[in-house]
Amino acid sequence: MSHNSFGHLFRLTTWGESHGPAIGCVIDGCPPGIGLTTEDIQKYLEKRKPGQSKYTTQRQEKDLVKILSGVFEDEETDGQVTTGTPISLMIENMDQRSKDYGDIKDSFRPGHADFTYDHKYGVRDYRGGGRSSARETAMRVAGGAVARKVLPDVTIRGALVQVGPHKINRDNWDWDETGNNPFFCPDKQAAALWADYLDGIRKGGSSIGAVIEVVAENVPASLGAPVYGKLDQDIASAMMSINAVKGVEIGAGFDSAALTGEENADQIRMGQDGKPVFLSNKAGGILGGISTGQPVTCRFVVKPTSSILTPRQSIDAKGNEIDVMTKGRHDPCVGIRAVPVGEAMMALVLADHYLRHRAQMG
């Protein structure tokens, strides 16, 4: 299986399967001299790790990260810093329960990657979805934590803004609220409604889709390279590479279809500090593929988890028509744990573009 690497100058390669002994990543291109400890990475993994509430999979993984290479002691700070060599990170898988997946060994879950993996490679680690499992996204979060250290002044935050048909009220948006409920929801009232709604979905053995919003603030102007290295292009690609993602928007996104030119164009004035001020941000902080200095905003949609308890029509590896019902532990709404993953992908893209900009422009 090729294409397990992402990025150009800041490059993340992930490895490992859901039920193998461990998962890991190698980060190539991280500049030297950046303070980096396991705590810097662990705090983001804590946000993504499974089993934290009844609304996510009950697989119990501590997701304790080990830094295997790429750092050394720093005499100046008495801490440790990156050395500019490949940073290798690893997490051991602790709570594999492969027997749960015996039933799908030779059958294809509708909506999952079983059919395509089998058809393409002819051999498949079916346990927990193998390489197609979102277990891989833990290493994106770990890589994203290192990327954030390359961009110390940039703030990257994500939130769940829609679960099923229930959208947040954007007037209630409070970033602090995202830490007060199990959904990373910025609207307290919506979070209360989602709790009941998701309880019903979960108890029924069903699943539901969701929309995640990621905002990066204090992004320097000028990141991104036309015409095939546009910042928005790379963000879209990064978000689309997350498991279960079926759509990505930048700025006003699909809503801009209903706007007039007057409504959509972000007007510009000069601020008192002599810097340009944009009067709105429909562009999501990117014009012509290059960052404007405004917040970079993006949204992505995740489909409902395909592993559900209701039998669905499918086929097995021999072509027999069968009914598939997926036992095992699953996220009733993958959108919740996709929030820290989206933040990480944003960090990885921005760090890569930051280094690419520096490489070309000095």
Ligand SMILES: Cc1cc2nc3c(=O)[nH]c(=O)nc-3n(C[C@H](O)[C@H](O)[C@H](O)COP(=O)(O)O)c2cc1C
């Ligand atoms: C954070 C996260 C958790 C996920 N958990 C599950 C899960 O428990 N069960 C499942 O069937 N799919 C889960 N998925 C989705 C599958 O990994 C994904 O649907 C599958 O790999 C097929 O890829 P595709 O949906 O992108 O086509 C999860 C996705 C994310 C982002």
